[in-house]
Amino acid sequence: MEMIAACGLACTTCPAHVAGKTADRALQEKTAAAWSAAYGIEVKPEDVVCDGCQSAGPRLFSHCTVCDVRACAHGKGYATCAECDEYNECKTINGFFGFCPEAKPALDSLRAK
Secondary structure (H helix, E strand, O other): OOOEOOOOOEHHHOHHHHHHHHOOHHHHHHHHHHHHHHHOOOOOHHHOOOOOOOOOOOOOOHHHHHOHHHHHHHHOOOOOHHHOOOHHHOHHHHHHHHHOHHHHHHHHHHHHO
């Protein structure tokens, strides 16, 4: 079953989620190097572990703990932004789509249900 983050990203295909579920050290190292280069921040291999942003557990990728999209959706009591009446006009989620356009179709699909 696919797990969708508040923002629409598929947790089940996220390297941090996969590495956390499988304890794949090589994937953690590869992902840490790729994300460090892509985002200009230091990501350590041991940080590449996550149970998904819908999880109440302590294993969240560091960005998930400070994610504005996640904080907003969960603060309003929603699992995802697809549930929000302000979805189409929301600057937060639409700004995120500019950065991760692959998240929008998942949320649009949830809204259509």
